[in-house]
Structure formats: structure tokens, C-alpha cells
């Protein structure tokens with residue numbers, strides 16, 4: 059091997075964006091459409107669902123029948139990457155647990171996300187629980203951007219007038235499936251309100267958009283839609299932005315650090331090109347990080363200099379801290395009433411048809427904030443693992459002859475049972491507010507580097523009692539809903555020894571908060587425009603700036619915030635402030 | 637691509653249909669030149685490492701020997717026999733799926749190999765023959781001892797574990813095949829318009845969808 063050579067480019071871009079997911083994609087789209095010369099660096103390969111999506115493939119087209127051997131969510135799922143990426147480890151501290159999902163591809167995690175598109179509410183921005191911190195902005199300040207995102211990308215739902223689950227500009231929601239009507243009725247009896255889902259799927263053609271087709275109801279958004287019927291940052295933001303002629307994307311470009319000058323201003327970035335292993339340095343007037351919450355924190359922490367000891371944008375020392383994921387717990391079962399049900403196509407959309415926004419008053423509860431419930435079930439396309447629950451089902455209810463036999467079995471009666479129980483299953487999952495706490499963080503592991511020589515992240519995360527109590531409430535509620543709709547529960551009911559089934563931190567893949575925004579530079583890294591307090595030409599546009607997540611999944615808020623920041627960058631350029 | 641017809645036949649908006657046909661037109665030959673024995677359509681969207689991995693798996697010799705394979709085929713057809721609706725596990729070539737998946741997910745290897753041996757030894761002590769050498773009645777009698785989780789005698793627990801795994805793999809192999817999908821009556825995975833639960837189904841359950 060020869061000496062290290064760093065290839066420097068003389069060209070200076072107006073704006074350089076790191077990452078092409080929801081945050082980076084939106085910033086790139088807004089800036090490129092405003093006529094600015096933008097360069098985007100993406101660590102993964104190019105991905106266009108038109109060509110690379112596995113949509114409409116049958117399970118038998120995969121020799122592993124859709125098993126998750128090389129892709130965490132199954133063979134046909136769109137995500138390149140996963141919980142572990144070869145040569146790019148992360149570590150945990152003091153035996154705590156954190157699981158970090160990374161998609162490495164154009165569009166990031168938005169190629170296969172659940173498309174559940176929820177606005178955070180007024181109380182999420184300005185909480186009244188006395189425990190969680192307020193944001194430096196209010197819902198009213200972000201509302202115009204949520205509105206613009208709704209119009210630009212498209213989201214279905216219903217206006218309900220709920221105080222903390224704001225209405226939007228909605229397309230018609232898909233009607234509920236049969237199991238979902240049972241869920242809705244059971245939940246109502248259990249005192250839980252169920253409303254139409256909110257998802258970024260074009261149930262109708264999007265007014266004024268000729269590049270995206272309407273949904274044709276295959277239920278496979280997780281594979282990413284070939285007609286761009288669902289929102290992926292690749293198909294709906296980055297590729298259209300490239301077409302303006304103002305955005306250039308370098309794929310397979312793994313950013314190492316942000317470069318700064320003696321005054322502490324950002325001058326560009328350095329990256330390793332994964333295809334030739336070479337080091338490159340690029341110059342830009344403005345640097346925007348959208349590498350995902352934890353990865354943006356990693357880049358900042360790895361960008362320490364004499365000016366920025368402890369990391370760039372980190373005079374406050376908060377970078378990496380306040381990491382929080384959503385809480386999550388779930389329960390599954392089946393509806394005996396639906397045995398031998400009539401067959402028809404109920405694939406529907408690949409996002410939720412129904413959901414329950416948080417419905418209770420915390421004054422009467424022993425935990426703050428709350429959670430929403432996502433539901434599923436029905437006659438899905440069979441895939442690896444099909445029939446795995448049969449032994450818990452066919453022994454739970456009487457057979458055709460009125461006799462209850464032991465679960466499991468083999469032969470003609472088992473085969474008959476697979477048929478009889480098909481499409482009877484129901485599941486529900488809670489997604490709740492986890493508290494942003496300083497004690498939960500990611501930091502640079504002093505001992506470990508990845509295969510590019512970039513120091514890796516080390517996580518430290520434990521759940522607090524508030525979150526555990528919330529999980530207990532979820533499990534109790536789910537049991538009641540199941541009971542009220544006449545379902546048989548097949549999941550094991552989790553107790554205190556497993557924190558009531560509370561998923562490990564990171565598992566819900568809503569990690570946020572690692573480069574928090576705020577008005578006080580002593581306690582926050584970014585100002586209310588997601589601009590670094592101590593580096594004016596540096597911005598963060600993913601979920602890292604979140605102060606405190608609500609129970610709402612993060613992406614719609616990432617998109618709105620990124621759009622707002624991109625417009626602020628345009629404004630500041632005009633005023634020649636950056 | 638044969639979906640052209642089905643798209644035409646269904647009430648998909650013109651724009652979507654056009655875009656989908658364009659998507660189906662993509663040339664896959666370049667991407668897949670290195671994976672001749674895999675399904676070309678399937679390989680089209682794969683990452684390089686996934687294709688290389690597949691190639692390696694296909695190049696490996698069979699994991700199961702003749703005897704093991706034969707025993708699994710017998711087990712498969714005892715679990716999913718042919719009936720009035722559809723064929724058996726062997727009609728759906730479930731064994732080929734199992735042979736592949738144990739290479740793809742090696743965690744299956746020891747439990748399956750060991751379980752097959754366990755089964756043979758049990759049959760040997762009960763009937764003086766290996767499982768495949770037993771009569772069908774004897775085979776059924778043996779399975780009755782291990783096929784009902786929670787009801788198994790302690791001395792047969794290992795057999796229960798083994799049989800759970802085999803039952804689940806056979807079910808996956810069968811119901812993800814063309815034969816099995818047809819048997820289940822899954823009619824999706826095709827462009828359509830979801831208009832809610834059909835009226836007669838709502839009526840059957842006395843429900844409203846509002």
C-alpha cells in the first residue's frame with residue numbers, strides 16, 4: 059500500500075448535504091428547486107424503486123421464501139443494511155442495550171419505512187408534564203411546513219379535531235379490512251378510540267404531480283413502490299431534485315468528518331469513496347448533516363479540532379446525549395369468528411388502515427405522556443414463517459366436530475386447520491413517548507474504529523420506570539381489546555421480569571434527540587433553525603435536533619423541520635449571513 | 637412481462653398502469669449475468685453481496701444425505717398429505733426449500749440432523765427399524781408421541797422440539813409455493829382497487845364499515 063493521498067477538489071459547492079434520507083432528501087429537494095448548486099453525499103448505493111424494488115414478487119421467487127437472512131425485514135424488503143453492517147460495528151457501554159438500524163442506500167430508511175405519517179401536537183412541542191423539556195418552537199410555528207409537506211408528498215387520513223393529534227391536508231384513507239372492523243368495535247368497548255390511519259400513500263392521484271402514480275393496493279410499501287405511490291425520499295425527493303439539474307449525488311461516499319477553518323467555520327467534508335477506497339475532501343459554503351440522528355452525532359463528535367474541542371457544534375457537551383427511541387410493546391392473537399372466512403383480495407395499502415391516537419388523561423395515570431396503537435392482521439401473502447403459530451391456535455378452539463383437540467398435530471386435519479385459520483390473526487403494537495434523558499447517549503468509543511478507520515459509536519441506554527409503566531399499560535390495554543373483540547391471545551403475556559415486553563432501546567427505529575436544538579447555547583447544540591450555535595454555516599436536518607419526541611413516529615416532523623431549515627438557509631444566503 | 641394483461645384488466649389509474657409497465661420493462665440481464673442458476677427476476681434487485689452469497693450457497697453440495705432427505709420427504713408428506721384441495725408437500729417440492737434454507741440459515745442444521753437421528757434411534761428401539769423403514773402405521777404412531785406441544789411426555793421433549801421445527805419448515809415450504817398459495821386461496825399480489833370489505837362479507841358478520 060502506498061502513502062495516504064487525499065484528493066481535494068477545487069470546486070466549492072453552495073451547499074453540501076450528508077445523507078439522502080427523509081432529512082437530507084427534503085433539504086436537497088428544496089434547495090435544488092430554488093436554483094442552488096447542491097452536492098449530496100450518500101454512504102450507500104443508488105436506489106430507484108422503479109428498477110430495484112422487489113414489489114409484486116411471489117414468495118417462491120425467493121429460494122429462502124422471504125426469510126430475513128440478508129435483509130432484516132425479509133428478502134423482499136427494500137432496506138439495504140440492517141441491525142448489523144459488516145465492517146461497521148457499534149458498541150454498548152456497561153452492558154446496557156441499544157440496537158441501531160441503518161439503511162445504506164439512496165433514500166435511507168424511507169424506502170421501507172411504515173409510511174405512518176403523524177404530526178406532533180402542540181403539547182408535544184410544549185409539554186406540560188413537568189418532566190420533559192419544551193422545544194424552542196411551537197406547533198403553530200411548524201404547522202405551515204407540515205401543511206406544505208402534506209400537499210407536496212401526500213398523506214391520507216381523517217380530520218378529527220383532536221387537541222394533540224393535529225389534522226392535516228388529507229387524501230381519502232383506505233377503508234378498514236375485516237379484522238380491523240372487529241378491532242375497532244372491540245377497542246370501542248374497551249374505551250379506546252380507533253380512527254383512520256394516516257399514511258403517506260397516494261390513495262388518489264396527487265394533484266399537480268405527473269411523476270407519481272396512485273396506489274394500486276398491493277400492500278407492499280415496505281418493498282418501495284415502483285410507481286412512486288408511496289413516499290420514499292429516493293423516488294419523491296432526491297431523484298426529482300437530481301432532475302432539476304441542480305443536485306448532484308455521490309453515492310458510496312462515507313463521510314468521515316466536517317472540515318473547519320481557523321475561525322471554526324465549516325469549509326466542507328472529508329469522505330472515503332467505498333468503491334476505490336480513496337480519501338476525498340470537498341469544499342462547500344454551507345454543510346448540512348442528514349445522516350440520521352446517531353450518525354450525524356457521530357460525524358460531529360469525530361470532527362473535533364482545537365477550535366471545537368469535544369466535537370463540532372458541541373460547546374454545550376450535549377451532542378450524543380438525550381438519545382431516545384419510542385417505547386414499544388405488542389400482542390398477537392386470532393379471531394375464532396373469522397375461521398373459514400371468505401377469500402378476496404384485502405392487501406390494501408402497505409401502511410396502517412386504522413390506528414388509535416393517545417386517548418387518556420395522564421392525571422389519572424402513573425406515567426407521563428402516552429402512546430398510540432398500530433393494528434394489523436388479515437389474509438396476507440404467505441412468507442417464510444407461515445403457519446408458525448398453528449400449535450397455539452388449533453388447540454385453542456373446537457374443531458369441525460365440536461371437539462377441542464391438542465394443538466399442533468400433522469396430516470389431513472392439520473392441513474385443514476392451516477386453511478381454516480388463515481386470515482384470522484390480529485396484532486397490535488404500542489408506540490409511545492420515551493423521555494429524553496441526558497443519561498441515555500451515544501459517544502465515540504475510544505477503542506474501536508470501523509473498516510474505514512472512522513471511530514465508532516458506543517451506546518448507553520436504559521429504560522426508566524416511566525417507560526416500563528407505560529409498557530405495562532399497553533399490555534393491559536391490548537388484553538382488554540383482544541378480550542372485547544372475542545379474540546384468543548396467542549402471545550405470551552409479559553410481566554415485570556421482561557419489563558412487560560418493552561422492546562429493547564433502538565428496536566422501534568425512531569431514534570432521535572442526539573444533537574438537540576434550543577435557545578440556550580449552554581444546553582443545546584443547535585438554535586431553533588437547526589443551525590449550530592457555534593458554527594453558523596452548519597445545519598442538521600434529520601431527527602437529531604428533536605428535543606423530545608411525542609408518541610408520534612418521527613418522519614413527518616423530520617420532513618417539516620428539514621423543509622423549514624432549508625428555507626431558512628435560502629433566506630440567510632440572500633441576506634449574506636452565511 | 638405477463639403482468640401487462642392483469643394490469644389492463646383491473647381498474648388501476650392510467651398513470652399508475654403506465655408507470656408500472658415501464659417498471660416491468662427494465663432490462664435485468666446485465667445485473668444477473670453472474671447468477672445463472674438463480675431466478676433472473678428475483679436476482680434483479682439484489683445487492684452484489686446477496687448475489688455472491690446465493691452463488692456460494694448454490695455451489696455447496698447437499699447438506700442432507702440420501703437417507704436424511706428421504707426421511708424428510710416422508711415427514712413432509714405425513715405433515716401435509718394430498719387431499720381433495722391440493723397436492724402434498726412433496727408435490728410442492730418442499731424438500732428443495734428445506735435443503736436450501738439449512739444452508740442459508742445454518743442454525744437449522746444441528747437440530748435437524750440431530751433430530752432425524754433421534755427419530756431413527758427412537759424408532760429403532762420401538763420397532764427395530766429406522767423411521768423410513770417403519771410401516772406407515774408405525775410412523776404415525778411415532779409422530780403421535782411428539783406432535784402435540786404441551787402434551788408430550790418428558791422423555792420425548794427433544795422429539796417435540798424437532799417436530800415443531802419440521803412442521804414449521806414444511807408449512808413455509810408448502811404455503812409459499814404455487815400449490816400452497818392456491819390452496820390457501822390467497823388472491824392478492826396484483827394491482828387492484830381496495831374498496832373495503834365486500835358487502836356480502838359485512839352482512840355475514842353483521843358489521844358496518846363506517
Ligand SMILES: Cc1cc2nc3c(=O)[nH]c(=O)nc-3n(C[C@H](O)[C@H](O)[C@H](O)COP(=O)(O)OP(=O)(O)OC[C@H]3O[C@@H](n4cnc5c(N)ncnc54)[C@H](O)[C@@H]3O)c2cc1C
Pocket residue numbers: 076077078079080081082083099100101102131159161162163164165166167168170171172173174175176311312313314348349350351353357567568599600601610611612613614616
Ligand atoms: C422498518 C421501519 C419502519 C419505520 N416506520 C416508520 C413509520 O411508519 N413512520 C415514521 O415516521 N417513521 C418510521 N420509521 C423511521 C424512519 O424510517 C426514519 O425516521 C427516517 O427514515 C429518518 O430519516 P433520516 O433522514 O433521519 O435518516 P435515514 O432515512 O436513515 O437516512 C440517512 C441516510 O444517510 C446516509 N448516511 C449515514 N451515514 C453517512 C455518512 N457517514 N456519510 C454519508 N451518508 C451517510 C445513510 O446511508 C442514509 O441513506 C421506520 C423505520 C424502519 C426501519
Ligand code: SF4
Pocket residue numbers: 113259260272273274275276277278279280282283284285286287288406407408
Ligand atoms: S400499497 Fe400502494 S403505494 Fe404501497 S407499494 Fe403497493 S401500490 Fe405502491
